[in-house]
Amino acid sequence: MSRSLSEYNNELKLKGFNVFQIEKDGNATKAYSRKDFYKICLTTGKSRIHYADRSFEAEGTILFFGNPNIPYSWETLSTKYVGYTILFSEDFLTAVKRSESLQKSPLFKVGGTPILEIKEDQRLFLNSIFQRMIAEQQSHYEYKDDLIRNYIDLILHESLKLKPSDNYNQDKNGAQRLTNVFLELLERQFPIESPDRPLQLRTAKDYASNLSVHVNYLNRTVKEVTSKTTSTHISERIINEAKAILKHTDWNISEIAFALGFEYPTYFNNFFKKHTGQSPSSVRMEKV
Incomplete structure (x- = not known):
């Protein structure tokens, strides 16, 4: 039996994060309380993403960064669509001291770079990080939250090294x-x-x-x-x-x-x- 949206959101708020594999049917926009949670999504397929006053055309593998305070919409254009997503609250990530708010990060702010184009070797590396997070999420390891935070930080640092996508246009x-x-x-x-x-x-x-x-x-x-x-x-x-x-x-x-x-x-x-x-x-x- 599938869980209701409220049950899903309550569990998410309790844990502070959730990582999952995107289904092959193109369900890349699993519902969640966007007011509270940031999103990092690694996907392979064809899609169109509207973010603030810009629209991005994406084909191949991309890494997307969603800010809970910034509205966006995602159109899946291909029948085959795979990847991983992690949702997390800033409170979860800042349970340990951080130097700045996520909203100031060039990856999450509106004028920043929410979409990165990913090469095959980068995709394999990022896939392995998401797979490890999924494994730890299901484990009983006492310090798994700290480990998940480290994995998120690793994704963020690796992403800052990458070139942002130029494949966008200003909304008409x-x-x-x-x-x-x-x-x-x-x-x-x-x-x-x-x-x-x-x-x-x-x-x-x-x-x-x-x-x-x-x-x-x-x-x-x-x-x-x-x-x-x-x-x-x-x-x-x-x-x-x-x-x-x-x-x-x-x-x-x-x-x-x-x-x-x-x-x-x-x-x-x-x-x-x-x-x-x-x-x-x-x-x-x-x-x-």
């Missing part, structure tokens, strides 16, 4: 695509599940930095496509989230303010009242 409607990426990235910041995990991207500048574009370019593009500013979209989504938290949790106002990225509760109160005409406490009273 770059403005629409960048706007879609921004809106999906915005939506992926929610819901806020705990006051201990506050909102990370709070301003237009935060989003522009994450998307590796200048904030003025992002603002101009989003306004052109949606007739709303970047800051308006962000404020509206924060207000919607604030209302949901006020109505469906018992978090106090200070916790809500911190969770939504406000340094002080008074800043949150003023922001909320400016956009709704009500105080946060009055909205909370409505649920009683």
Whole structure:
């Protein structure tokens, strides 16, 4: 009996990683909670990958790096499609000290190199690493998590030595695509599940930095496509989230303010009242 998606995601969140072989039927896009997990995929076949405002045509063996905060889609174009995938959270990888966030890596950031073309000798070497990870995943070795981290690091270091793919083109409607990426990235910041995990991207500048574009370019593009500013979209989504938290949790106002990225509760109160005409406490009273 196959497991449900929720069971799969719960197991993945508990372990912090999952590595598996891609089925030959072309199922290269196994479902998972992309908000939490990075992806490294070694595949052989023909496909088209849309990543941020670029599209990549891939034929042969490639190594793909997926950032959970950046929307992408994958079209499998060939009937025979094989390879390996590992999903892992940044928390899993940073259980041991790292020098920088994965989102700053040239392999994972939007303006970086998410696709690498792989030669046959490189494919055989990378295959062996994935096979070892699968074997360790199924073992009872006490320190297998550390070993998996080392294997991931080895893939990352080997990948940084390789030449990125030049086989891509800018999307014909770059403005629409960048706007879609921004809106999906915005939506992926929610819901806020705990006051201990506050909102990370709070301003237009935060989003522009994450998307590796200048904030003025992002603002101009989003306004052109949606007739709303970047800051308006962000404020509206924060207000919607604030209302949901006020109505469906018992978090106090200070916790809500911190969770939504406000340094002080008074800043949150003023922001909320400016956009709704009500105080946060009055909205909370409505649920009683």
